[in-house]
Amino acid sequence: MALEGFLDRFIGCWFGRVVMIKFSNVSLVYPNSAKTVLEDLNLTIAEGEMVLVIGPTGSGKSSLLRLINGLVPHHTGGILAGDVSVNGVSTQLTKPGGMAHVIGIVGQNPANGFVADTVEEELAFGMEVLNLPNDVMRKRVEEILDLLSLANLRNRSIATLSGGEQQRVAIGAALVTHPKVLVLDEPTSALDPIAAEEVLSILHRLVHDLGLTVVIAEHKLERVIQFADRIVHINGEGIAKVGTPEEILIDSPIAPPIVHLARALGLKEIGTTVRQMRRLTTEFREIPITDKKKQEVAQLTEAISFKDVTITYGNTKALNGVSSQIFMGEIVAIMGRNGAGKSSLLKALAGVNQISAGKITVLERDPFGLEGRERRESVGFIPQEPSDLLYGQSVGVECEQADADNGVAPGTTLAVLEQLVSGVSINTHPRDLSEGQRLALALSVVLSSNPSILILDEPTRGLDYQAKNELTRMLLAFATTFKRAVVLATHDVELVAELATRVIFIADGEIVADGSTLDVLLSSPAFAPQVAKVMSPQPWLRVKDVIAAIEELR
Amino acid sequence: MKTTANIFTFSRFTSAVLAIASIFSLAGFTWPFFFVGDELPQTQMFFWLAVAASFVVVVLQISHQHLDAKSVALLGVLSALIAALRPLGAGAVGIEPMWFILILSARVFGASFGFLLGMISMFVSALLTGGMGPWLGYQLFAAAWIGLLAGSLPKKIRGPQEIAMLIVYGIVAAQIFGILMDLQFWPWALGSSTQLSYIPNGDISENISRFITFHFATSMAWDIPRAIFTSVLIAISGKAVLSALRRTHTRAAFLAPVVFTEHVK
Numbered sequence: 138m139a140l141e142g143f144l145d146r147f148i149g150c151w152f153g154r155v156v157m158i159k160f161s162n163v164s165l166v167y168p169n170s171a172k173t174v175l176e177d178l179n180l181t182i183a184e185g186e187m188v189l190v191i192g193p194t195g196s197g198k199s200s201l202l203r204l205i206n207g208l209v210p211h212h213t214g215g216i217l218a219g220d221v222s223v224n225g226v227s228t229q230l231t232k233p234g235g236m237a238h239v240i241g242i243v244g245q246n247p248a249n250g251f252v253a254d255t256v257e258e259e260l261a262f263g264m265e266v267l268n269l270p271n272d273v274m275r276k277r278v279e280e281i282l283d284l285l286s287l288a289n290l291r292n293r294s295i296a297t298l299s300g301g302e303q304q305r306v307a308i309g310a311a312l313v314t315h316p317k318v319l320v321l322d323e324p325t326s327a328l329d330p331i332a333a334e335e336v337l338s339i340l341h342r343l344v345h346d347l348g349l350t351v352v353i354a355e356h357k358l359e360r361v362i363q364f365a366d367r368i369v370h371i372n373g374e375g376i377a378k379v380g381t382p383e384e385i386l387i388d389s390p391i392a393p394p395i396v397h398l399a400r401a402l403g404l405k406e407i408g409t410t411v412r413q414m415r416r417l418t419t420e421f422r423e424i425p426i427t428d429k430k431k432q433e434v435a436q437l438t439e440a441i442s443f444k445d446v447t448i449t450y451g452n453t454k455a456l457n458g459v460s461s462q463i464f465m466g467e468i469v470a471i472m473g474r475n476g477a478g479k480s481s482l483l484k485a486l487a488g489v490n491q492i493s494a495g496k497i498t499v500l501e502r503d504p505f506g507l508e509g510r511e512r513r514e515s516v517g518f519i520p521q522e523p524s525d526l527l528y529g530q531s532v533g534v535e536c537e538q539a540d541a542d543n544g545v546a547p548g549t550t551l552a553v554l555e556q557l558v559s560g561v562s563i564n565t566h567p568r569d570l571s572e573g574q575r576l577a578l579a580l581s582v583v584l585s586s587n588p589s590i591l592i593l594d595e596p597t598r599g600l601d602y603q604a605k606n607e608l609t610r611m612l613l614a615f616a617t618t619f620k621r622a623v624v625l626a627t628h629d630v631e632l633v634a635e636l637a638t639r640v641i642f643i644a645d646g647e648i649v650a651d652g653s654t655l656d657v658l659l660s661s662p663a664f665a666p667q668v669a670k671v672m673s674p675q676p677w678l679r680v681k682d683v684i685a686a687i688e689e690l691r
Numbered sequence: 692m693k694t695t696a697n698i699f700t701f702s703r704f705t706s707a708v709l710a711i712a713s714i715f716s717l718a719g720f721t722w723p724f725f726f727v728g729d730e731l732p733q734t735q736m737f738f739w740l741a742v743a744a745s746f747v748v749v750v751l752q753i754s755h756q757h758l759d760a761k762s763v764a765l766l767g768v769l770s771a772l773i774a775a776l777r778p779l780g781a782g783a784v785g786i787e788p789m790w791f792i793l794i795l796s797a798r799v800f801g802a803s804f805g806f807l808l809g810m811i812s813m814f815v816s817a818l819l820t821g822g823m824g825p826w827l828g829y830q831l832f833a834a835a836w837i838g839l840l841a842g843s844l845p846k847k848i849r850g851p852q853e854i855a856m857l858i859v860y861g862i863v864a865a866q867i868f869g870i871l872m873d874l875q876f877w878p879w880a881l882g883s884s885t886q887l888s889y890i891p892n893g894d895i896s897e898n899i900s901r902f903i904t905f906h907f908a909t910s911m912a913w914d915i916p917r918a919i920f921t922s923v924l925i926a927i928s929g930k931a932v933l934s935a936l937r938r939t940h941t942r943a944a945f946l947a948p949v950v951f952t953e954h955v956k
Contacts, residue, residue, distance in 0.1 A: 168947040212761060214947020229951045234760065530934055566938055 157318060157350040158182040158205060162219035164375075165200060165209065174200050176375040177219075184317070185348040187340070187364055189355060189382075191391050192371035194571045194601045198354040201371065202320050205352060206240040207233045224317055238267060241311030245323040245599065247303045248295075256298075256306050257282075257291045263314050281309045285339055299475050301332025305339065312343075319343070321353045325360060326572075326599045329475050329628035331663070333360050340364065356601045359393035359631065359667050362386075363410045382409045391602055394631055394667045394680065401680050402687075414671045422675055427686050429655050429676045436464040440590050440622035441486055446495035448481045448646075455481040457646040458495065465589075468616045468623040470637035470654070472630075472664065478646040479626035480521065480594055486624060487518035487592045500589060510586075513543065517588035521595045523579035524567060532570070532578060533563030543586040553581035557607060572599030576608070584615075591615060593625040597632050605629075609636050634658060634666040634678040654678070697801025697842065698762055698945040705748050709806070712744035716832040720871055723878050723902070724895050742828050745810055745835070761943050762804070769796050769808055774816035787917060789816065790868075791924040792932070793834065794861055797841035799936040805838030829875040837864045854929045861921040869914035873906045 160180040166173055174197040182188050190198045203209040207228035210217045221228045224239050244250055253259040260281055264274045282288045285305045290298065295306060304324055311319060321340070325333035341364045343349045355361045368385040370378045378385060386396045387407055395414045399407040402421060408414035441463040448456040456478045463469050471479045484490040485497060488504030497504055500515050507515060520526065529535035536550040554561060557577040561570065567578060576596060583591070591612070597605055613636065616623050627633060633640060633654060640657040642650035642664075650657045658665050659676055669678050677683045701709060719741065758766070769792070777789040793812065797805025813834040817827050841860060848856055878889040887905040890898060 168944065210949045210951075212944070214944045214949055216950040216952060218952045232760075530931075569938075569942070 155184040156181055157184045157186070157224060158352070159222050160204070160219070161221075163204065163221055164218040165197070165204065166216045168214040173375045175204075175371070175377060178377045180369060180377070180379055182350060182352065182367075184350055185344060186366045187344045187351045187353070188367050188369060189353055189358075189361060189365035190369045190371065191355070191358065191385075191389070193373055193391065193603055194573055196371045196373050197375060198371060199322055201369070201377075202242075202322050202352060202354055204228070205318065205320055206236045206242060207231065208242075238314050239316055240318045240320060241308075241314065241316035243304070243307045243311050243319070243321045243324055245326060247307035250307060250310075251295050251303075254294055254296075255291075256287060256293055256295060259295060259306055259310050260313050263310055267314055277313050277315075281313050284312070284343075285309045299332065300328050301335050301475070304328060304332070304336050308336070308339065316349075318350045318352065321351070323354055323356060323599065326356060330360070330630065332475065333357075337361055337364055356599070357629075358391065359395070362393055383407060395671055397680050398668055398671060398683065401684055411667060411670045418671060421683070421687065422672060424675075424690060426675060427677075427689075430682065430685075435466070436462075438465040438620075439463075440465045440467075441497070441499050441624070443482075443486065443497045444495055446482070446485060446497060447493045448478070448485060448490065449493045454646050456485075456492075456643075459643070459646070459648045460495075461641060461648065461651055463622055463624060465622050466616055466620045467639055468612060468625070468637045469639045469641060470633040471624065471626040471641050471643060472628070472633065472657075473643035477643045479643055482643065483518070483592050483594050483624065483626050487516050488512065489518065510543070513583075513586035513588065515589055517583035517586065517591045519576070519579050519583055519591075519593045519596065521598070523576045526579045526582060527567040527575070529567060531563060532561055532565050532567060535567060535578060535582060536563070539582040539585045545585055545587075550581050550585040553584050554578055557581060557611060558604070573601065573604035576600065577604075580608075580611075588621075590622045590624070593623070595626055595628070597627060597629045605632060612636060630658065630664055630666045634669070698765075698804055698940065699758060700801065701748070701803045701806075705751055708744055708748050708751075712741040712748070713832070713836075715744070716741040716828075719832075720829070720874050723874070723889050723891075724898050739828055742831055745831075749807060749811075761945060765800070765939070765943070766804070766807060766811060770812040770815050773808070773812035774819055777812075777816040778820045786920050788920070788924060790837070790864065790917070790921045791861065791928070793838055794841045794857060794864065794921070794925065795929065795932050796936060797838040798844065798857060799933060799940055800842070802839050802842030805840075805842035806835045807838075809834035809836070809838030826872070826875065829872065833868050833871045837868060840864070853933075854926065857925050857929060858922040861925050862918040865918035865921050866914055869910050869917065870906060873910050874902065877902055877905055 158181070160178050163175055163178045163180075164173055165175045178201075190201055192198050200209050203213075204217070204221050205223060205228075207221075209215065211228075211232050217229075223236060226236070226239070228236065251259055252262050257278060260278045261274050264277060269277075282291055285308060287302075287305060287309060290302060290306075295303065298306065308319070308321075308324070319340075324340075325336055328336065337360060340351055340353070344351055344364075353361065353365075362382055365382055368380060368382050370380075370385050370389055370391070372378075383406070386392050386409065392400075393409075395409070395411065396407050399414065399417065402418065404417055406417065408417050439462055442461075444460045445458045446456055446460070447454065447458050459478075459482065471482060473479050481490065485492050486499065486504060488499070488507055491505055499507075502515070504512075504516060527535055529538055532554070533551075536554065537547065539550040540547050551563070554577060557580060558574050561574055561578070567575060570578065593612075596608060600608065609632065612623050612625075615621055616638075625637075637654045640650070640652065640654050641648055642657055642661075650660070655676060655678060658678060659669060659673075662670070662673075665673070666678055668680055668683060669676075672683060675683075675686070677686060773789045773792050773796075776792060777787060779788055789812065793805070793809055796808055800808075810831050813831050814827070817823050817830070841857075841864070844856060844860060878891075887901050887908065889901070
């Protein structure tokens with residue numbers, strides 16, 4: 138009995154389970170760098186496990202994922218100590234090409250990886266490369282179309298698909314070769330919550346139905362934590378910790394809002410799902426329902442007003458007669474599905490797009506007529522892809538250009554950048570920056586002209602919690618200290634809860650809700666932040682609201 | 692890592708094969724000056740032999756893994772780009788936007804890469820434009836040499852001097868290409884009676900002077916626009932394109948050593 142217990146506890150967890158991925162004493166150093174990206178990592182992933190890799194930007198999450206199929210170090214160069222083996226094959230001896238049939242890999246931006254024009258052709262491409270017979274390819278394409286519910290999209294051009302659909306096609310294209318391991322690098326960071334849900338639940342099903350092994354890196358933990366069997370947490374110094382979600386999250390600096398809630402309430406255990414957390418926090422909700430804390434901003438000076446704005450592209454109406462006003466000092470979040478018309482509205486407000494009907498005034502001017510410096514000083518616009526604003530050959534050149542354009546003292550833009558993110562080398566090419574650094578650079582270029590209104594389209598794509606906090610702090614200071622207006626389109630309800638004073642909800646080109654953040658977010662369960670879901674029916678959005686309300690009662 | 696490094700170099704064996712192929716093709720271009728005999732030879736044979744030899748080289752490079760997956764990918768993308776650029780100008784009076792990319796790429800990625808790039812991109816563009824014909828063999832080698840020489844220019848020169856050097860090279864290359872292309876059809880172009888015609892078994896100096904006159908009289912209208920167009924493109928876009936290519940060179944970590952050890956420290 139004693140021996141059996143020993144086996145159960147120490148070996149038994151791998152006993153009878155097939156080891157799929159094994160990292161033994163893995164350390165990694167890239168060429169021309171003294172930094173150890175990973176240090177002495179030991180990790181065993183069994184068949185059918187879903188493992189989540191977390192860590193701050195630049196900590197080596199992507200390196201860990203690419204070590205699995207040997208892209209690191211075979212394609213990047215570098216020194217690899219120890220051994221990585223997948224399905225019993227060491228990556229030392231086999232090049233990535235030789236692993237292609239075992240490992241499927243899906244990147245952050247699926248559009249970068251597509252080869253073919255239509256869904257069907259894209260699915261077939263991987264098999265054509267592996268030289269599979271025609272009848273096998275036909276069968277597998279059908280199988281994948283069904284598995285990922287892509288059948289009604291089969292003949293669609295990939296360019297016309299939504300982000301979630303594209304990501305599903307990318308996963309399908311990785312699965313057609315029947316890999317045993319699927320590796321995904323931030324697959325949902327560019328997706329809205331519903332599309333992300335769609336992708337993650339499909340992954341969950343693949344793990345459970347097919348016994349697929351999935352390794353996934355993701356910043357937005359609140360989306361993915363409930364699906365993970367184990368977590369690998371990499372801190373900045375190359376040290377990795379492996380454990381169950383509860384073990385890792387109890388003291389990890391990177392944690393979803395519900396874990397922060399559990400810590401703030403001083404709970405002994407933490408829950409990783411809303412359901413678990415509700416069970417743990419019943420006592421906190423058993424108080425009379427508190428009043429909604431109004432956090433509205435005095436609507437004094439008008440910044441933007443738009444009336445009956447309609448925008449049409451060909452035959453489709455992107456926006457259909459929307460009207461509202463935005464005042465100085467407000468932070469307005471524009472929410473809604475992909476394709477609801479958020480970006481169209483923002484571009485019109487920034488004066489980038491012409492409107493088909495209606496009237497927009499920004500600081501009592503028509504934004505479309507603003508030119509050059511006057512435009513930069515009234516509206517700062519950061520598009521969805523911040524690199525669209527950056528065309529210099531290095532960060533330094535970009536900052537100098539912004540200083541010169543806006544007639545500010547040399548070094549101003551760089552100083553703003555330093556304040557946003559530290560440690561960006563001025564010699565780096567803007568495209569080599571991380572997603573968060575690139576956003577910070579675009580933001581500092583825009584801020585150097587000192588605009589009265591700031592408009593941001595999806596600013597938190599690909600940002601980790603730390604960068605998001607920094608952005609939140611910055612935008613709050615911009616709006617409250619300088620009494621200026623911020624308009625942002627986002628899918629990120631947690632960000633909206635932290636930041637926005639007002640929410641405009643758009644569906645099918647029409648405004649369906651326009652009110653204070655509290656009212657709008659609490660009225661739709663699907664768009665409510667995690668804390669609100671846990672604490673419903675109490676009207677609390679953020680951890681600090683919960684704490685404040687409880688303090689008040691005591 | 693220095694980004695000046697060639698991303699790969701031909702092995703000694705391949706260099707030897709290429710040297711032989713190049714001698715064949717050089718003979719194919721210059722035979723009119725040395726030819727002794729009665730019937731004009733079927734010189735295309737030289738080229739098809741040389742082309743075959745060169746393809747053997749490419750296959751050897753890949754199968755012996757001198758060319759890794761990244762280089763093959765880069766070769767493919769750049770060849771496709773150059774091939775697509777060629778029909779853009781429709782060849783009208785020498786407006787061929789392909790040369791400047793070939794020259795700049797060869798400059799960054801090295802002589803051997805430039806050789807392969809010139810040959811493959813010319814071949815692909817011939818497939819695209821339907822320009823297959825007896826002249827193709829000549830074009831392949833002319834483009835390959837332009838790539839090879841561009842990749843052999845001194846590496847240390849940087850900045851404005853580098854652009855100036857490449858502009859000069861672009862002009863020279865455009866002229867060389869014109870001369871070589873003329874040379875391959877001159878013996879047949881004019882019949883045997885004119886003042887500029889080729890004289891079989893004739894004196895070398897006489898033939899050379901006739902050829903030069905022929906070249907200047909007939910094809911300067913093509914070569915000068917080609918030279919101007921190529922050098923203007925290099926002058927305008929050289930800095931940006933070079934830095935983009937060099938960034939590719941660094942990012943793709945072509946020569947970064949891969950080391951497997953027991954322990955890092």
